[in-house]
Amino acid sequence: MDIPFSKHTLANGLDVLLHEEHGCPIVAVNIWYHVGSKNERPGHTGFAHLFEHLMFEGSEHHDSGFFQPLQAAGASLNGSTNADRTNYWEVVPASALDLALWMESDRMGFLLPALTEQKFLNQRDVVLNERRQNYENRPYGLASMAMLATLFPDDHPYHWSTIGEVADLNAAKLDEVHEFFRRYYHPANASIVLAGDFDSDAALAMVRSYFEGIVPGAPVERVNVTASIDAERRILLEDRVELPRLYLAWMTPPMFAEGDADLDLATDLLANGKTSRLYRRLVYDERIATDVSASQSSREMSSFVQMSATAAPGHTLTEIDRVITEEIARVANDGPTDDEIERGRVQAETQFVQRLQTVGGFGGKSDQLNAYNTFLGRADYFTEDLARYERVTKASLQGTVAKYIHGSHRVALSVVPRGRTDLALADSSPVSVS
Amino acid sequence: MSQTSAGRIDRSQLPPLRPVPRFSFPAITKSELSNGLKICTARHAQVPMIGFLLLLHRGASNDPVGLEGLAAITADMLDEGTGSLSAIDVGEQLSRIGAQLDVDVSSDAMLFGITSLSRFADRGLQLLADIVVRPSLRDDDFERVRQQRLNRLIQIRDMPGAIAERVFTRLLYGNAPYGHTPLGRESSLSAITVDDVRAFHRKTLLPGQATLVAVGDCDHDVIRALAEKAFSGWTGGESERAPDSATPAHPARLNIVARPGASQSELRIGHVAVSRSAPDYHALVAANMVLGGQYVSRINLNLRADKGITYGARTAFEFRRQPGPFSLSVSVDKAATVVAISESMREIAEIRDVKPVLADELAIGVAALTRGYAKNFETFDQLARAVAQLSLFDLPDTFYSDFVPRIEALSPDEVTRAAARNLDPARLTTLIVGDVDTASQDFGHLNLGEPALVRPDTI
Numbered sequence: 001m002d003i004p005f006s007k008h009t010l011a012n013g014l015d016v017l018l019h020e021e022h023g024c025p026i027v028a029v030n031i032w033y034h035v036g037s038k039n040e041r042p043g044h045t046g047f048a049h050l051f052e053h054l055m056f057e058g059s060e061h062h063d064s065g066f067f068q069p070l071q072a073a074g075a076s077l078n079g080s081t082n083a084d085r086t087n088y089w090e091v092v093p094a095s096a097l098d099l100a101l102w103m104e105s106d107r108m109g110f111l112l113p114a115l116t117e118q119k120f121l122n123q124r125d126v127v128l129n130e131r132r133q134n135y136e137n138r139p140y141g142l143a144s145m146a147m148l149a150t151l152f153p154d155d156h157p158y159h160w161s162t163i164g165e166v167a168d169l170n171a172a173k174l175d176e177v178h179e180f181f182r183r184y185y186h187p188a189n190a191s192i193v194l195a196g197d198f199d200s201d202a203a204l205a206m207v208r209s210y211f212e213g214i215v216p217g218a219p220v221e222r223v224n225v226t227a228s229i230d231a232e233r234r235i236l237l238e239d240r241v242e243l244p245r246l247y248l249a250w251m252t253p254p255m256f257a258e259g260d261a262d263l264d265l266a267t268d269l270l271a272n273g274k275t276s277r278l279y280r281r282l283v284y285d286e287r288i289a290t291d292v293s294a295s296q297s298s299r300e301m302s303s304f305v306q307m308s309a310t311a312a313p314g315h316t317l318t319e320i321d322r323v324i325t326e327e328i329a330r331v332a333n334d335g336p337t338d339d340e341i342e343r344g345r346v347q348a349e350t351q352f353v354q355r356l357q358t359v360g361g362f363g364g365k366s367d368q369l370n371a372y373n374t375f376l377g378r379a380d381y382f383t384e385d386l387a388r389y390e391r392v393t394k395a396s397l398q399g400t401v402a403k404y405i406h407g408s409h410r411v412a413l414s415v416v417p418r419g420r421t422d423l424a425l426a427d428s429s430p431v432s433v434s
Numbered sequence: 435m436s437q438t439s440a441g442r443i444d445r446s447q448l449p450p451l452r453p454v455p456r457f458s459f460p461a462i463t464k465s466e467l468s469n470g471l472k473i474c475t476a477r478h479a480q481v482p483m484i485g486f487l488l489l490l491h492r493g494a495s496n497d498p499v500g501l502e503g504l505a506a507i508t509a510d511m512l513d514e515g516t517g518s519l520s521a522i523d524v525g526e527q528l529s530r531i532g533a534q535l536d537v538d539v540s541s542d543a544m545l546f547g548i549t550s551l552s553r554f555a556d557r558g559l560q561l562l563a564d565i566v567v568r569p570s571l572r573d574d575d576f577e578r579v580r581q582q583r584l585n586r587l588i589q590i591r592d593m594p595g596a597i598a599e600r601v602f603t604r605l606l607y608g609n610a611p612y613g614h615t616p617l618g619r620e621s622s623l624s625a626i627t628v629d630d631v632r633a634f635h636r637k638t639l640l641p642g643q644a645t646l647v648a649v650g651d652c653d654h655d656v657i658r659a660l661a662e663k664a665f666s667g668w669t670g671g672e673s674e675r676a677p678d679s680a681t682p683a684h685p686a687r688l689n690i691v692a693r694p695g696a697s698q699s700e701l702r703i704g705h706v707a708v709s710r711s712a713p714d715y716h717a718l719v720a721a722n723m724v725l726g727g728q729y730v731s732r733i734n735l736n737l738r739a740d741k742g743i744t745y746g747a748r749t750a751f752e753f754r755r756q757p758g759p760f761s762l763s764v765s766v767d768k769a770a771t772v773v774a775i776s777e778s779m780r781e782i783a784e785i786r787d788v789k790p791v792l793a794d795e796l797a798i799g800v801a802a803l804t805r806g807y808a809k810n811f812e813t814f815d816q817l818a819r820a821v822a823q824l825s826l827f828d829l830p831d832t833f834y835s836d837f838v839p840r841i842e843a844l845s846p847d848e849v850t851r852a853a854a855r856n857l858d859p860a861r862l863t864t865l866i867v868g869d870v871d872t873a874s875q876d877f878g879h880l881n882l883g884e885p886a887l888v889r890p891d892t893i
Contacts, residue, residue, distance in 0.1 A: 061445040065739065072797065074454065074801050074805020091806070093806060094455075096805070102445075129767055130745040133745050139593055273525055284521065284578070287581070312581070313588065346531065347529060350483075356480075356481050358813060
């Protein structure tokens with residue numbers, strides 16, 4: 001199992017990766033810019049994501065919506081921003097590859113001449129709507145912001161969420177957009193993957209003709225700030241919810257580092273699916289929670305494991321906390337069973353094979369190649385990535401859990417119905433999210 | 435950027451559109467077991483995986499009156515144990531082959547899916563059969579599952595999108611079989627007993643109204659033999675379908691669910707429209723693309739790109755066995771509630787006559803539907819679901835291969851006329867879930883009469 005590809009770096013620094021796959025007459029174009037909300041500064045949050053919106057508003061030689069010509073050619077397309085990177089993709093009929101490259105190269109090379117104050121203000125309003133819809137007007141929607149803000153110190157680039165703070169968005173200026181583009185949106189900070197039904201030589205020639213003339217900017221200095229948490233912090237947030245929910249988070253090693261794969265499997269065996277230990281106790285046997293989940297958010301500088309469970313009517317977050325703490329301790333003290341390790345491996349293999357199904361979109365082969373290339377500098381990592389999960393042993397998983405998520409170096413966030421701060425874990429301090 | 439040269443390519447115009455290869459759907463091989471279970475397989479050997487879908491041609495519209503939620507809770511109970519296996523044991527068996535059970539209950543159907551690596555096909559299919567045909571349906575598991583679903587109802591009281599969906603469904607269909615979401619209501623869930631679940635399972639989950647779809651790295655005869663083994667002993671013909679029932683007729687009206695303090699208004703605008711078998715199907719799919727079915731549609735461009743009052747607006751015809759809803763879904767800045775409604779209603783009305791579908795915008799919609807059509811069938815899961823759709827709606831095997839030419843043959847006139855026949859401004863129901871101050875916003879000029887306040891817990 002692998003994703004065969006060829007890699008070429010153009011003179012301007014743009015990485016080009018080509019993966020031929022002739023199953024379906026389509027081509028995926030996938031571009032990553034190595035910039036995310038971690039490149040922002042306090043007081044200027046939300047910028048990377050707002051910028052992503054502006055990338056869809058036209059460029060010098062096509063000064064109208066980015067969607068129109070591509071959708072008219074039968075493409076599907078989207079983009080997304082997270083803390084570490086911004087990605088853009090199109091999946092086009094094979095005969096429209098040149099159109100996708102034309103459009104992507106025009107906005108990489110010629111965005112600013114078309115970027116007006118009016119477009120900027122309009123997209124800022126759209127983002128404020130997105131924030132209200134997906135965070136403010138959604139139950140528990142502000143929990144992730146409160147968690148990040150407490151887990152990471154004020155000046156750490158993971159302290160703020162990608163959507164940004166309302167005051168910062170309102171204060172954003174068009175000049176800053178120009179500055180941001182010059183700094184981060186250039187070929188030497190980007191990587192393009194084509195995957196699908198094409199001939200590699202012809203496709204490479206086409207990429208060269210569209211992108212080679214774009215002048216690189218100065219190299220982007222990588223952000224690297226370490227963070228740690230050595231004592232428990234208990235916070236509470238009042239929200240428009242019916243049932244209180246407990247969120248727990250611990251800091252864990254960066255993505256791909258030692259321990260990262262162990263913690264992925266550990267969160268699965270603890271809280272994913274009906275066979276998981278916490279589901280079994282909290283939902284199935286003791287019925288004190290309506291749901292439980294756990295996952296690791298793997299990031300470039302530092303990851304975190306987060307668990308959450310919602311109290312069943314008549315039960316408390318204290319009861320839930322006790323069970324979660326006990327179950328983590330059991331894994332830390334006694335390790336997983338052989339069966340849990342075996343299941344974890346089969347599930348990892350299945351997920352990897354499933355990822356091989358689509359050439360494009362979020363999480364498809366092209367996105368995966370770009371993730372490896374951007375974060376590791378090498379895209380031939382698929383087999384090695386799967387091998388990380390196959391190497392996990394009972395002892396390594398036990399040791400990793402004991403080291404990173406067993407203990408009180410954590411944030412405990414209680415989200416409670418408005419006016420019911422008594423439902424939070426004892427000694428929690430109220431926080432507000434702006 | 436002056437330092438950037440335009441390179442070797444022509445930026446004065448976009449590259450021209452070129453033809454795309456004609457799409458053809460993989461061949462479907464069919465057979466039927468002696469107990470009436472239909473089997474459809476299609477080959478897709480891209481990755482060493484296989485997807486099984488068991489389609490039951492009955493869904494939430496078969497819920498008895500007063501027991502709304504019965505189909506969905508029955509489906510939910512199936513993996514709570516089989517034979518000597520507990521729910522946890524079933525979960526372990528599934529995860530040992532890297533599989534999980536996907537359960538999807540809609541108004542018309544129940545779908546049970548299992549996906550696994552090809553080498554586990556035999557065990558996967560056997561588990562699927564054990565789960566669906568021979569569930570334990572124990573009292574204690576039932577109480578727990580029902581309580582979870584009641585808790586779910588409590589939680590969605592805070593979710594504006596879910597509130598809107600539930601209330602809007604009720605407003606459009608009243609007590610008709612489509613008048614509730616599969617989850618049901620607090621009162622009906624409380625009324626359901628484990629014996630109701632057992633009876634529903636016995637009378638409804640029958641091989642005579644089921645289709646097994648398998649797509650992947652597989653051979654029809656092999657799958658058939660595996661199915662023969664797994665599903666032997668399952669018997670039963672057909673149960674009755676939900677009755678066709680007239681849905682209540684409403685004049686245009688405005689309903690409000692109050693959500694004090696909400697920063698956005700969640701809106702639904704629509705009416706009962708057409709069934710999947712409607713002759714206008716293709717024309718309506720195209721009309722929807724122009725009106726609100728994609729980013730570059732009239733309503734999204736108006737509300738998002740032009741006015742910046744939403745993150746996105748979408749319209750859809752939901753095609754079902756019986757007439758399904760046409761609806762617009764959008765969440766807007768609360769200060770813009772009235773303008774969002776009036777603009778949306780205007781767009782819906784105008785596409786019928788004063789602003790007919792133009793050739794250019796139809797071309798964009800048609801291209802989006804046809805030129806990228808192949809990518810809807812890239813994965814075995816997409817293919818399996820597509821085959822299940824054919825079976826559920828009695829469509830010919832050529833449906834997908836014919837789709838592109840049918841859509842390409844549409845004229846702007848035909849599409850406008852289909853919109854005029856099937857969209858009726860005089861029947862539009864509008865629902866606002868939000869913090870709406872009827873005194874300060876000018877609802878009067880919407881001409882929808884006095885807004886009716888709806889309490890979601892009373893629907």
